[in-house]
Each structure stands twice: as C-alpha cells, then as structure tokens.
Amino acid sequence: MSELTRRRFLTATSVGAAAVASGLAATSNLVEETLQAAQPPRLAEGEELVAHVRSLTTGEITLLLGTTQVVYRDRELAQRLAQAAARAGR
Amino acid sequence: MSSHREAPAISKDPVADNTDTYAFVSPDRADTVTLIANFIPLEAPAGGPNFFEFGDDVLYALYVDNDGDGGPDVTYQLRFRTDVRNPDTFLYNTGPITSLDSPSWNRRQFYSVTRVDGAGNETILGSDLASPPCNIGPRSTPNYSALAAAAVHDLPGGRRVFAGQRREGFYVDLGSIFDLGALRPFQELHLIPMAPTPGVDATKDVNVHTIAIQVPKSDLTRDGSTLTDPADPRAVVGIWAAALRRKAHILGGADQAGDVESGPWTQVSRLGNPLFNEVIVPMARKDQWNALPPSQDGQFAQYVAQPELARLLPVLYPGVFPHLAAYTKDRADLLAILLTGIPSGVIPGFQNFTGTTQADMLRLNLAIPPSASPNINGILGGDLAGFPNGRRVFDDTVTIEIRAVAGVTIPLVDKTYTPDAAAGGVTDIVHNGTLASNPDLADRYQSGFPYLGLPKDGFHTPSS
Numbered sequence: 155m156s157e158l159t160r161r162r163f164l165t166a167t168s169v170g171a172a173a174v175a176s177g178l179a180a181t182s183n184l185v186e187e188t189l190q191a192a193q194p195p196r197l198a199e200g201e202e203l204v205a206h207v208r209s210l211t212t213g214e215i216t217l218l219l220g221t222t223q224v225v226y227r228d229r230e231l232a233q234r235l236a237q238a239a240a241r242a243g244r
Numbered sequence: 245m246s247s248h249r250e251a252p253a254i255s256k257d258p259v260a261d262n263t264d265t266y267a268f269v270s271p272d273r274a275d276t277v278t279l280i281a282n283f284i285p286l287e288a289p290a291g292g293p294n295f296f297e298f299g300d301d302v303l304y305a306l307y308v309d310n311d312g313d314g315g316p317d318v319t320y321q322l323r324f325r326t327d328v329r330n331p332d333t334f335l336y337n338t339g340p341i342t343s344l345d346s347p348s349w350n351r352r353q354f355y356s357v358t359r360v361d362g363a364g365n366e367t368i369l370g371s372d373l374a375s376p377p378c379n380i381g382p383r384s385t386p387n388y389s390a391l392a393a394a395a396v397h398d399l400p401g402g403r404r405v406f407a408g409q410r411r412e413g414f415y416v417d418l419g420s421i422f423d424l425g426a427l428r429p430f431q432e433l434h435l436i437p438m439a440p441t442p443g444v445d446a447t448k449d450v451n452v453h454t455i456a457i458q459v460p461k462s463d464l465t466r467d468g469s470t471l472t473d474p475a476d477p478r479a480v481v482g483i484w485a486a487a488l489r490r491k492a493h494i495l496g497g498a499d500q501a502g503d504v505e506s507g508p509w510t511q512v513s514r515l516g517n518p519l520f521n522e523v524i525v526p527m528a529r530k531d532q533w534n535a536l537p538p539s540q541d542g543q544f545a546q547y548v549a550q551p552e553l554a555r556l557l558p559v560l561y562p563g564v565f566p567h568l569a570a571y572t573k574d575r576a577d578l579l580a581i582l583l584t585g586i587p588s589g590v591i592p593g594f595q596n597f598t599g600t601t602q603a604d605m606l607r608l609n610l611a612i613p614p615s616a617s618p619n620i621n622g623i624l625g626g627d628l629a630g631f632p633n634g635r636r637v638f639d640d641t642v643t644i645e646i647r648a649v650a651g652v653t654i655p656l657v658d659k660t661y662t663p664d665a666a667a668g669g670v671t672d673i674v675h676n677g678t679l680a681s682n683p684d685l686a687d688r689y690q691s692g693f694p695y696l697g698l699p700k701d702g703f704h705t706p707s708s
Binding site for chain 2: 203204220221223
C-alpha cells in the first residue's frame with residue numbers, strides 16, 4: 155500500500171469499489187498513511203478496493219486492497235461518503 | 245471435544261474449524277515428522293448431495309516454532325480451489341469414481357502447498373494437487389483405498405502431503421461428558437448418580453477433513469540439523485495449526501461472480517494442545533483466543549493455573565477428590581505441560597521445554613524415537629513418544645488430560661501432594677494401555693501416512 159494515494163483511492167471508489175460502513179474490527183498494527191498526489195492509480199485486473207469508514211468524527215477509513223490493510227484519515231472524505239450513503243438510503 | 249465446535253464463532257464456520265492437531269515422529273520414517281491438522285467437525289458420512297470439502301476461501305496453515313517465542317518460524321500453507329466439470333447436474337458424481345481424474349466425478353478439489361520461512365520467504369512445494377473424493381459408497385467410490393492412496397503426493401525435499409477426507413481419530417464419550425461432566429464408568433459417584441455403564445465412543449462413525457504433511461526433521465529445526473540428543477534444547481519444536489479468512493467478504497447476491505474478498509488473512513481458528521480452548525478458556529474469551537497467536541497466551545495462563553475443571557471435579561463427584569479440592573496452589577504442572585513444556589529433570593530422559601514464553605503449542609522433542617509398542621496414555625503410560633510429547637493420532641488425550649487436571653501430574657512439580665486414589669483411573673471410555681490391546685480402536689488408524697484411517701462411507705454409515 156505504499157503507493158496508495160488520495161487520487162488512487164478516489165478513482166477506485168468512483169469505479170465501483172465497495173464502501174463498507176460497519177462490521178470490521180481494527181487491528182493494533184495498522185499504519186497511518188500520508189497521502190500525496192502521484193501518478194493516476196490503477197487497480198489490477200479483478201482487484202477491488204474496500205473502504206470501511208470507521209468514524210466520521212476522526213475520518214478514519216480502513217482501506218483493504220489485496221491482502222493489505224491501511225488506515226487512512228480524512229474527515230472530509232468520510233463525511234462525503236456518509237452523505238452519499240445517506241442519499242442512497244432515501 | 246478436542247477442539248470441535250469449541251468456541252461460539254467457529255462453531256458456525258465448520259470448514260475453518262480446526263478440530264485436532266497432531267505432531268509426531270513418523271513411526272515408519274523416523275527421520276521425518278508428520279504434522280496433521282483436521283477440519284470440519286462431525287462429518288456424517290452420508291451427508292450428500294453436497295459432500296464435505298475444504299474452503300476455497302480459507303487459508304489453512306500448520307505452524308512450527310523452533311526458537312521458543314510462540315511465533316512461527318516455519319509455516320506450511322494450503323489453498324484450495326474447486327473445479328466443477330458439469331454445471332448442469334446436481335450430482336457430485338454421475339457414475340463410479342474410479343480415479344482422481346474420473347470423468348464422472350463432477351466436483352473436484354485441488355490445492356497448493358507453500359512453505360514460508362521465518363523471514364517470510366515463500367517456496368511453493370506443490371500446486372494443482374488433487375484431493376480425493378468423499379467416501380460415498382460402493383457404487384460411487386468402489387475402490388476408495390486406491391483413490392485415497394493416489395491422493396498422497398510426493399513433494400520436493402523428501403516431503404509428502406495428503407489433503408482430504410479421513411476417519412475421525414479422536415475418540416470421546418461426547419454425550420456423557422457434556423451432560424454435566426458425567427463419566428459413565430464412574431457415574432454412580434456423580435452428584436446426580438446413575439448405574440455405571442461402559443463409555444460410548446461418540447465419534448466412531450464420523451469423518452473429518454485432514455491435512456497431513458510429512459517433512460524431514462531438518463525442515464523444522466532452527467539450524468536445519470537432525471538432532472539425536474533429547475536433552476538438546478534445539479530438539480524441541482512447538483506446533484499448532486490455524487485457519488484464516490480474508491478480513492472482508494462482501495456478498496454478491498445473485499451475481500455469484502460478484503463476491504468480493506479483500507484484506508489481510510485473519511485467523512479464525514487455532515489449535516495446539518487438545519482441549520485447551522475447549523475446557524480451559526472461558527466462554528467469553530474463546531473467540532478472542534482463536535484470533536490470537538500462541539505468543540499472546542500469557543494472558544490465558546490464569547485459567548491454566550486455576551483451571552475451572554479442577555474445581556468442578558470435586559463438586560460433581562462428592563468425596564472422590566478430597567486432595568484436589570484442598571489444593572489451592574497454582575497448577576505449575578499444567579502450566580508446564582500446556583504453556584512452556586516440561587523442563588529437564590522432571591521426567592527421566594525427557595524434556596520438551598521451549599523457554600519461558602507461555603504459548604499453547606504441541607511441543608515435540610524430535611530426538612525421542614517412535615515407540616515400538618505405543619501406549620495410548622502417552623507419557624502418563626510411560627511412553628515418552630506420546631502426548632504431551634507432541635501428539636499421535638491414537639493418543640487418548642481425553643483421559644490423559646482428565647487425569648492430569650484431576651491431579652496425577654501435580655507430584656511432578658510438588659512432591660508434597662498425593663493424588664486422590666481416583667485420579668489415576670478416571671476416564672470417559674475404559675481402554676487398555678497399548679494401542680494393540682484396544683481392538684475397537686484398531687480400524688480407526690493405519691500404520692503409514694497419513695495414519696488416520698479411511699473415512700466411513702455414507703452407504704454403510706449409519707448402518708441401520
């Protein structure tokens with residue numbers, strides 16, 4: 155996940171990766187990524203990105219890609235995802 | 245049971261439920277060790293049309309610790325895939341299955357074996373290895389022994405592997421023990437007494453799914469050596485098995501190709517010593533225990549030091565265990581047997597001590613040769629090649645552990661203690677000491693790899 159970027163995450167979610175809002179427990183050895191703009195990301199064939207919004211307050215989002223897991227913090231993004239989910243639920 | 249349905253969460257996930265783990269110096273290839281992990285508890289042989297199989301979405305692992313830290317230094321991982329030949333039939337087989345590539349066998353499983361060293365380096369030992377079918381009956385699997393034999397695969401480096409259905413090797417009077425700790429042969433002494441009767445072997449007609457791998461001893465030791473001195477600390481390795489699932493699984497619904505699995509492999513089942521999670525760890529912590537590595541087991545040592553079962557025995561059998569009832573010290577004997585190994589000087593000619601790290605692992609002293617006349621009571625029966633020196637498929641671990649908890653092993657560490665007279669005789673099913681003298685057990689096992697017997701077939705089991 156060292157090449158994970160904010161752009162990559164947003165692109166991945168926009169092409170249909172699942173956003174999961176509940177149900178997963180965090181582990182103790184997570185690392186927090188500092189995300190910077192980089193090359194436009196791509197997902198490998200058959201690869202999907204799962205985002206688990208753990209807290210709107212802290213903006214903690216657990217990202218699962220392949221067999222890796224990383225915690226990403228972005229309150230604005232977390233709240234935008236929650237708003238999108240709320241709209242979808244109406 | 246040993247670890248069948250032993251925790252709330254895993255009891256709902258049978259294909260990942262590690263029911264028994266075994267580790268022993270191979271009796272017919274004494275330069276090798278056989279590691280076995282069983283999954284899928286209590287398979288009814290007639291359980292079709294979708295017969296039992298390994299999980300394609302499960303990572304099965306056998307772990308070896310050779311430096312005493314409760315973490316893996318050698319891992320054997322198995323992953324399965326299922327191949328459906330004919331999607332237009334509901335049948336498992338459309339005719340007799342006469343070979344592992346029989347066209348009439350519709351649903352086959354293949355697997356890979358990967359060895360991972362302590363640095364995380366992976367070596368694929370085999371891929372596209374065939375599992376045998378389940379043993380269905382004389383029409384579908386007319387020569388089952390040939391099918392099973394063909395599913396033993398040689399791997400590089402003198403290793404071999406088998407993954408498929410076998411007969412359950414663990415014997416226990418399940419219905420009695422879980423009916424308020426009753427032991428039928430002694431139940432006239434129970435708090436709710438009944439006339440004594442012979443124990444009932446509740447697992448004699450069920451199957452399991454077995455992963456067995458046989459490797460040179462040098463594959464497991466910290467320096468790649470083959471050790472011959474039982475006193476050498478390097479001769480002892482710790483072994484446990486586990487099943488892991490991906491962190492996230494999103495169901496695709498009717499779009500069957502739409503299922504998503506993602507994230508790290510996450511442990512959902514674990515097993516070292518038989519019965520550890522089942523009768524030592526309290527209900528509220530069993531699922532947590534299943535998710536942890538042995539290196540974290542120090543937090544469960546309190547339940548070993550003051551085991552609930554040792555408090556229950558004097559209550560359930562009033563007046564039978566007065567010495568045990570009065571013993572309030574921490575159980576240093578059980579702490580050693582289950583969490584650190586037995587140090588030198590306790591049992592003449594034997595040690596399986598791995599250090600001070602408390603970790604639930606089978607501990608096998610590789611320098612102890614196989615017994616020519618194995619005693620199913622292992623070390624309690626004077627046979628240093630048996631449990632708790634590793635665990636053989638036929639070891640009577642229920643009896644061994646009941647007797648240990650009842651106090652027979654306390655004098656190993658506390659010479660002031662005299663076991664209750666009953667402690668050395670309690671058992672769920674009365675057996676004689678040697679394997680050869682117990683004909684009811686004989687057909688459950690075979691003398692060569694993978695040592696567990698052929699599975700019962702569904703046509704004949706149950707028989708009426």
